[in-house]
Amino acid sequence: MSIFSYQDADYAIREDIKQAHRDYWQKLATPGNWWTGAERVAIAAETRNALSCSFCGIRKAALSPNSVSGTHDSNSNLPTAAIDAVHRIITDQGRITQVFVDQLAANGISNEAYVELAGVVVNTFSVDEFSRALGLALEPLPEPETGAASGYRPAQAESGTGFVPMLPREGLTGPEENLWPNGRSANVLRALSLVPDALKDWLALSSAQYLSVPGMANLVGQDDRSINRMQMELVAGRVSSVNECFY
Amino acid sequence: MLRASATTRETEVNINGINGNVAAADVGVEFGAELMQFAEAVATRNQAGLEHSRTALRSIAGTDVLVDAAGVAANFQRMVRIADSMGIPIDDTESDLGKSVRSELDLGRFASAQNTFG
Numbered sequence: 001m002s003i004f005s006y007q008d009a010d011y012a013i014r015e016d017i018k019q020a021h022r023d024y025w026q027k028l029a030t031p032g033n034w035w036t037g038a039e040r041v042a043i044a045a046e047t048r049n050a051l052s053c054s055f056c057g058i059r060k061a062a063l064s065p066n067s068v069s070g071t072h073d074s075n076s077n078l079p080t081a082a083i084d085a086v087h088r089i090i091t092d093q094g095r096i097t098q099v100f101v102d103q104l105a106a107n108g109i110s111n112e113a114y115v116e117l118a119g120v121v122v123n124t125f126s127v128d129e130f131s132r133a134l135g136l137a138l139e140p141l142p143e144p145e146t147g148a149a150s151g152y153r154p155a156q157a158e159s160g161t162g163f164v165p166m167l168p169r170e171g172l173t174g175p176e177e178n179l180w181p182n183g184r185s186a187n188v189l190r191a192l193s194l195v196p197d198a199l200k201d202w203l204a205l206s207s208a209q210y211l212s213v214p215g216m217a218n219l220v221g222q223d224d225r226s227i228n229r230m231q232m233e234l235v236a237g238r239v240s241s242v243n244e245c246f247y
Numbered sequence: 248m249l250r251a252s253a254t255t256r257e258t259e260v261n262i263n264g265i266n267g268n269v270a271a272a273d274v275g276v277e278f279g280a281e282l283m284q285f286a287e288a289v290a291t292r293n294q295a296g297l298e299h300s301r302t303a304l305r306s307i308a309g310t311d312v313l314v315d316a317a318g319v320a321a322n323f324q325r326m327v328r329i330a331d332s333m334g335i336p337i338d339d340t341e342s343d344l345g346k347s348v349r350s351e352l353d354l355g356r357f358a359s360a361q362n363t364f365g
Contacts, residue, residue: 011310017318051292093331094358101334118332126325133289133317135301162362163334188326191333202329209318219248219255226311227319230260230276233249235286235319236326237265238272242290244357245327 008136016224020208021127021139024201028120029142033152033195034113035120037144039078043117044124044141046076046083050090057091065095081107082117089121094244101163111164112153112194119198123205130209157194167193181213189213210236266353278308282316289320336363 004021006013028044031037050056055070062068065088074083081104088096104114131138154176157165167176169185179196180189181203192198203213210232211222221228227235253260253275264272264283272283281304288297305313349355 011314013314014318017314089328089332093328096332096334098334115333118329122325122328122332125328126321129289129321129324130317133285133297133301133320134314135298161335163332166333186338187335188330191329191335202325205325206322210322219252225315226309227282227315228256228277229252230249230256230258231278231282231312231316232319233252234264234272234276234279235282235316236323237249237262238267238283238286239290239320239323240327241265241267242287243324243327245323245330 003142004139006131006136009134014208016208017130020205021130024123024127024205025139025142027197027201028124029144031145031147031149032116032120033150033197034110034116035149037147040116040120041141041144042076042078043082043086043120046074046078046086047090047121047124048128048138049074049076050087053087053091056087060092065092079108081109082113085109085114085117086121089118090125096163098163115164115192115194116198119192119195119201123198123201126205126209154194154196161187162191165194166190167196278304278312281307282312285313285316286320289317290324331362334362 002022003025004018006018028040029037030040032040035043050072053073055068055072058070059065059068072083072087076083078086085104088100101111101114105111109117128138154167155174156167156172156176158168159165166187167179167185167190169180169190170183172179176193176196179193179199185193189199189203192202206212207215211218215222219229221230221232225232249260249262249265258275260275261268261271264274264276264279267283267287269280269283272279276282281300284296285300285304288300301313304316
């Protein structure tokens with residue numbers, strides 16, 4: 001049986017959403033730029049663990065995340081700093097700071113590894129959230145593929161925006177020449193660009209679950225969606241507000 | 248983007264639906280109250296609220312709307328985590344539309360505002 005069949009739904013799930021989820025699961029299992037396939041799947045598993053982590057609950061309630069100490073509910077073989085980063089991104093992302101990211105680097109999680117980790121976390125979480133929103137079972141995580149991480153870092157990455165280096169808004173060359181969908185970028189696209197594959201993964205998911213970047217220019221609505229743009233943005237806005245998203 | 252879309256469609260909306268005002272969510276947006284409450288339940292991870300709001304949205308709007316709304320909600324559960332984990336500032340702090348929306352929704356109260364305004 002194909003993965004992401006969503007057979008427990010008694011209604012149709014759009015085929016492009018199913019395919020985007022299948023495609024992401026395949027990429028999740030494949031060695032990345034800074035993590036192996038096994039490590040990427042372990043990061044995805046930790047993404048699920050974070051939601052029921054008792055220490056995360058205590059830390060979230062604390063006035064400052066640095067005012068409490070403890071260990072996360074986890075049986076992962078990932079480095080401790082990586083486990084903490086996964087849990088922070090899922091349960092307390094609004095209080096991540098430059099100092100936190102710098103400390104990760106000092107503890108062996110380079111900026112590049114952090115960006116790829118974040119990409120795996122947010123994409124896995126988003127695929128899972130779709131199922132949770134509809135009351136459907138979560139898809140089992142994929143079996144990882146063997147192989148080494150490539151270690152690829154884009155040459156044009158530069159510091160100065162946010163916590164990690166990012167690619168510039170304009171003038172991309174080489175393998176990244178066509179990375180920006182319309183030739184120019186915004187910070188939300190630049191955010192994961194230190195690992196271009198992480199950006200490509202989220203763009204592919206976004207095109208199915210929300211809109212493609214060119215599709216975002218259509219402020220009325222797309223014929224292949226059952227909700228218009230105002231309805232989409234009301235949903236997007238309420239989710240972002242609950243999550244205290246300033247951006 | 249809600250305001251920009253409404254302006255394009257020449258429709259009056261009340262963006263305070265984004266902050267959880269049910270009556271405001273229904274202004275100018277079909278199924279607005281049900282969509283807003285569904286989105287809120289997804290983001291707050293309130294299981295009882297999610298089951299209730301899912302049933303309500305499906306009942307009034309149908310399963311195609313429910314599926315598309317779930318996709319958008321799932322997508323934006325991710326976006327905030329990308330923005331905040333990478334510490335990105337907003338792109339244009341000076342646009343009148345942006346200033347107006349940030350003021351009306353009091354977005355400066357969020358901790359991640361410091362990524363833009365320090």
